[in-house]
Amino acid sequence: AFDVLMIGGGPAGAAAAIYAARKGIRTGVAAERFGGQVLDTMAIENFISVKETEGPQLARQLEEHVRQYDVDIMNMQRASALIPAVEPGGLHEVQFASGASLKARTVIISTGARWRELNVPGENTYRNKGVAYCPHCDGPLFKGKRVAVVGGGNSGVEAAIDLAGLVAHVTVLEFADTLKADEVLQRKLRSLPNVDVICSAQTTEVLGDGQKVNGLQYKDRRTDEMHTVELEGVFVQIGLLPNSEWVKGTVKTTQFGEIEIDNKGQTNIPGVFAAGDVTNIPYKQIVIAMGEGSRSALSAFDYLIRQ
């Protein structure tokens, strides 16, 4: 059995693995896709101390760093269930879709999250070529350009306010007939001169010239009329879905499915920790996931020495 078993091999899981292995305890990482969301990222300019890097390169470096230590990496393993220890200090079991199962004294859930997608033509074609999901990450790439934010909930309106300070113009498109964001955010949004809000707008296509985005098409749901907005960027802000389905009903989550953790990264189950985008920690970023992963490994070690 492992002393510490990470489920998920993104920045959070990789950081947790390194911190755990450095304690000389038996450490394993099982991941569906080692590297996580970083693999889908192009330019990364906010990984502190590295001015610029690319996702696949950072993912490679994460794996190299983990492999410096005595860590069992089990890639392409999708966890399907967690069976918590019967008594405190006992062994937890993780079952995998492959039929395999692993046992560990502590488990760190670091299965990350995924952005909800529009599922319209052009979205995939122009991903990272104008279609973006993270304003903190990609906002500065659109300096002085025109963008749309799809989604008028809190994250969409926050993104629009943030982007309005960087880009030339922001169009917010909301599917429903009113914005869903908190009133205070809506008031702030309405005070900005370079923002337009369009409600009852169903985004139907991301348009481009073959290389990059040059427009967005939407349907006015009240009249069924089609419209086109000329722009250079589309930020999709219709939700971030935590990959916590496999522990649903076992580990306590928020109404959004984010795993609830305390300030040591512990879940409601003793010996089961969680870190990174899958948790209810605000702001989903690489450096934050790494910090959270490191903390959860130190907490797991602390738990183990007290057993």
Ligand code: FAD
């Ligand atoms: P993830 O990176 O999501 O990793 C989750 C891991 O768990 C993966 O290995 C996955 O395969 C695995 N997994 C999931 N489900 C299971 C399961 N059931 N069983 C086993 N394994 C499972 N952040 C920045 O700081 N700067 C940026 O520039 C930036 N740009 C981004 C661009 C894009 C396009 C995207 C999508 C994200 C970007 N982010 C950026 C956000 C950043 O990538 C995430 O905050 C970070 O990767 C979260 O790390 P994590 O380890 O918590 O989760």
